[in-house]
Amino acid sequence: EVQLVESGGGLVQPGASLRLSCAASGFTIEYYWMYWVRQAPGEGLVWVSRLNGDGSNIAYADSVKGRFSISRDNANNMVYLQMNSLRVEDTAVYYCARELGGAMHYWGQGTLVTVSS
Amino acid sequence: QSALTQPPSASGSPGQSVTISCTGTSSDVGAYNYVSWYQQHPGKEPKLIIYEVSKRPSGVPDRFSGSKSDNTASLTVSGLQAEDEADYYCCSYTTSATFVFGTGTKVTVL
Numbered sequence: 001e002v003q004l005v006e007s008g009g010g011l012v013q014p015g016a017s018l019r020l021s022c023a024a025s026g027f028t029i030e031y032y033w034m035y036w037v038r039q040a041p042g043e044g045l046v047w048v049s050r051l052n053g054d055g056s057n058i059a060y061a062d063s064v065k066g067r068f069s070i071s072r073d074n075a076n077n078m079v080y081l082q083m084n085s086l087r088v089e090d091t092a093v094y095y096c097a098r099e100l101g102g103a104m105h106y107w108g109q110g111t112l113v114t115v116s117s
Numbered sequence: 118q119s120a121l122t123q124p125p126s127a128s129g130s131p132g133q134s135v136t137i138s139c140t141g142t143s144s145d146v147g148a149y150n151y152v153s154w155y156q157q158h159p160g161k162e163p164k165l166i167i168y169e170v171s172k173r174p175s176g177v178p179d180r181f182s183g184s185k186s187d188n189t190a191s192l193t194v195s196g197l198q199a200e201d202e203a204d205y206y207c208c209s210y211t212t213s214a215t216f217v218f219g220t221g222t223k224v225t226v227l
Binding site: 045060095101108 | 151164215220
């Protein structure tokens, strides 16, 4: 069974850093593109980032480019999102997802990041 | 990248059909056949129901169908059921090698 479990969220002050983790099981992440998507409270879905199987092809939304960094550890079947210089507007539930045909197929349950002073 | 435009709400009675539009540009929806649709119930993670414009992942009922014409994609839910009441989002790959979601549509089963 495919499972994705996010962790690492929490309450931080503006300007702080946080690293989110996504633990994958039931499949080998090496063979899939992986994504991060976020959703602010009461708002819609926003694509954040994705990377390919060997981590050589990475893309970011303009709103996080230069502040966020996506990476993967294929040996441990983990995907990460390093978030620096956090802003109040980064407050959201962050989801990890696995690709199917240019779409986000399997999703985790999400981890809440709250940026507030 | 601006969000794709969806109607805020749509509704239908049980057994009826509802169609949701998703309007983008020639840089996203109109550029590729990488349009997907997601269903999200309150407090839950999104669920993929359509990918590559019209394909359904395993386990998704054939009541859900997708199409695209120029810069507008559409999702049709036929034979509406109570459990179809949810938020629906479209998403498209873009010419900038990024993705953009739609604004979301709340579907109500009357």
